[in-house]
Amino acid sequence: MGRNWAITIGIDGYRNLQRLNYAERDAEAIQSFLQQELNVQTIYHFTDNSPPIPQDYGPAIDSYPTYATLRRFFRIRFEEPFLKSGDNLWFFFAGHGKRHEDHDYLMPIDADPGDEAEKSTWIPLSYITGRLRRSGADNVVMLIDACRSDSGRRDSTGFGQEKQQGVITLFACSPWESSYEIDELQQGAFTYALLEGLQLEGEGNCATVERLYQRLRQTVPQITQQYKQVQQTPYGVIEPPTKYHLILLPHKADFADINTLKMDAYRAESGQELAEAQQLWTRVLAVSSDDSEALKGIGRLAHASNTLDSITQISLAKPFYGDPPKSISLHHDSAQAVSAAHPQAVPVNPISSRAERNRSDLIKLVNDFWIEGVLRKSLYHEVMLGLELHLRPDTVDVPLRDMVVHQPLIEDLQLLPSTQIDKVFEDLNRSLLVLGTPGAGKTTTLLSLARVALQKAAANGAEPIPIVFNLASWTERRLPIEAWLLDELKNKYQIPVKIAQPWIANDELMLLLDGLDQVELSHQADCVAALNTFLEQHWVAIAICCRVNDYNALDQHLHLRGAVELQPLSEQQIQQFWLSAGLGPSLMAAGMQQDLELQLLARSPLMLNVMALSCEQSLVSFAHTSNHSTDRPYIQLFDHYLAQMLARPTRNGPYTPRQLLTWLTWIAQVLVQQRQVEWWIERLHPSLLSRRSDRLLYDLGVRTVSGLLFLVASLPVGLLVFLLAGNITLVQGLGSSLIVGTLFFLPFELAGIIAQWFPRWLAIAIIVGLTAVTTSQIPALVGKNVLIASIIVSLTIALPAALAGSLLGQTNKILLADRLSWSWDKARYGVGLGLGVTLIISLTIAAFGYGDRSLSDAFTATLLIVPAVLPLTGLTRSMTIPPTQLPNQGIWQSLRNALWIAIIVFVPILLTGTVWGLVKQSSLGIGLSFGLTFALPLALATGLAKGGIVCLQHLILRILLYRQGVLPWNYSRFLNDAADRYLLHRVGGAYIFMHPLLLDYFTENPDKFHNIKHSR
Structure with a gap:
């Protein structure tokens, strides 16, 4: 453990300055604490009545705190280092201080305040700091309770502004405040709070500099307010900044305090600050002397700087903290965590x-x-x-x-x-x-x-x-x-x-x-x-x-x-604004000077801009018509502003003022209810439907329309099958396609219903299982090949349909699609996965002995799985940032995703069916018919699953909100029109109100717009 030395100085009986009452008592209290609590080996104590300080060799040191005594002590005692890295040196001073010509001075007992020219009896704080740093201790803590008097007034202002490099300095008050003595406590406020903080036990203790300083900043103002009704706030100078984690009271520190020092040390190593890193690791050893991470850190630094011999001089005491923590994570300066078992500097990779x-x-x-x-x-x-x-x-x-x-x-x-x-x-x-x-x-x-x-x-x-x-x-x-x-x-x-x-x-x-x-x-x-x-x-x-x-x-x-x-703006700033804006001083004189309330409003930059935007012709009309009956006068100014903005010609109209006000009021009310400030078209939500009947209609519409798409899409497919196959009637073509469409429709709808109460994966599994069982029970469809039919129908039809339909489990959730990009590596993985599934199914069928033809048919049919798997693996989330953002971009992105995925699925399946027709039936028409019959519903299912349902939800919701009268059909055009009128701002793809006060204006008086006259 590191050693603690200290210097305590307390001066009451100044010869040429106002006498103090409790500075000597404060120094004695600090001396007692350091001896009893921290077991400080050596304390140099200087007060009005302190005895001489005995020395191991030579005569005792005079402790009367004159200029000559203190100056001689600092010069001789700190001529050579006597402490080492990891040791602590405490310095406490209670007395008068002075600020002169940008320098701080401590005043000894015989200081002459009038000696400003020579300053021959003032001791520069920078001189004391420099001598303390020569001690060899890397932890120097200075506690300065200076510049205090009974009246609370200092001899000069600004004490404590001068930085003291390489030490921690805590001043009793900020540079423009005074330090006070409290008669009721018979101590200085700062010293009283300091001792109270140092003696705290438990979780709220002040073991570190950071916690001590926070405590002082909190309690000292409370004390001075209670007893003096004045403000005194401690003030700190920490050089270098890493010292804020210094552990002052090792016996009260915990693992978190030690870990923080380790984090600083790792960070310094990674930044190649080797000297600082060595100091930090040494501090860890001073608290926990056999910490393995600190020992390894010292070893790494010694190897790096070839200074291993100097490391052996560090004295290690018996540890008292138990096992060291296992690992430390760097949250800030490294891209990855540093292993405690094998810590090393984090390499800095070039930016790609x-x-x-x-x-x-x-x-x-x-x-x-x-x-x-x-x-x-x-x-x-x-x-x-x-x-x-x-x-x-x-x-x-x-x-x-x-x-x-x-x-x-x-x-x-x-x-x-x-x-x-x-x-x-x-x-x-x-x-x-x-x-x-x-x-x-x-x-x-x-x-x-x-x-x-x-x-x-x-x-x-x-x-x-x-x-x-x-x-x-x-x-x-x-x-x-x-x-x-x-x-x-x-x-x-x-x-x-x-x-x-x-x-x-x-x-x-x-x-x-x-x-x-x-x-x-x-x-x-x-x-x-x-x-x-x-x-x-x-x-x-x-x-x-x-x-x-x-x-x-x-x-x-x-x-x-x-x-x-x-x-607030000054009158001069307001005048300058009118001139800079090109509106001229006459406008201000004609309007503002007639109305005191208007002048007060103009002190707000927002209101001044509103005046300029809405009153370019004259402020007189507003000044004459305003009655200031409201306790918020900005309301009438916004009335005037709104009337002017609604009368402006724009490129995005035409809308009536009543429509604009109705739609904007609805937006404002929704934003306030949802505690949001940004309005996104693509984030319209079913909860915005005010009527229960509309919400039921929305839910029914999404489920019904998306399901019927399979049946509707099957009709043109049936017609094409009739035209291509040649030997099939129109009824047969339409019938076969409707059967396939129904086979997709039923799993799709049932999965959506089941997913309302069960997880999606369970809904999909239930549908696939039911499809397999049901298929095996239809003799006309299955014949003898029960297993083949069940597997084919379940995996090529029920699985993709259930996957898409399960998304309808919660129609009140509209999940926008991510931007996608193509990955050939993942696409190859998808092809391999599809072929692997196909091979496994085919071999399973062969194992049941259904013959070569059945095996061939099964292999061909299950080959259709490959294109369905392909887009799910080859398309991946984009790892780039979009260069621009447009209104409703999320919906358009979902639509693009759905179309691309549907095309990617449709084309390979169509080609697979065509090849099968040519090889197995020697007929291009039959091949195209087979491919179309499966390609379109499979493409539809995957397209719906990957963005199509989102678009359908948004479309139906927009229709219902339009019927409700809260938005126009071309929503982005309206929002851009409101932005052109300086009512909204467009922020990328979102819109915000010109100011929160304007948002409040729309929500607090929604009915008042019915009585406002507007013209276009």
């Missing part, structure tokens, strides 16, 4: 051309969806408002691993421009919460960040790809965030799971999550918890948007590295 193409396609999709489709159309004449951002560090709980200090870009925290949101994002280490009131510009700010990030990602393959999601959809299934992201990428962006999984696992995406406030209220806390769990496991670039009041109502904060709140 397919991976580059997928990356490029995703960048294009995001740009088309969100930048061209939403951002540009959200800005009036593309005028970008420079909103002011207010930093809100109090709204996030920053994990210590992320508390590497990044100073704000601009000193004034109130005046960060949103036009530099990308710089703010980088400054906060790519982890940001964006807060604002409704219409404040949160989504626009998020998309502005996406636009800059897309440019970076396109230019640099190492940059993460920004991608936008709306958290409203999380409510539906409430999955872990990784699983939810996979679903969103697959369903919203059409990205195959095999492509999306490594992107998420390796943190290759920049997650831009909008609409936390749109998550169902009862599940918002769960969503925050799920996000925090995800953030604990991933070092990912992320920005999240939420309405400020909704976020403030939550009990738990997000674990992000920073937050900003968008501020």
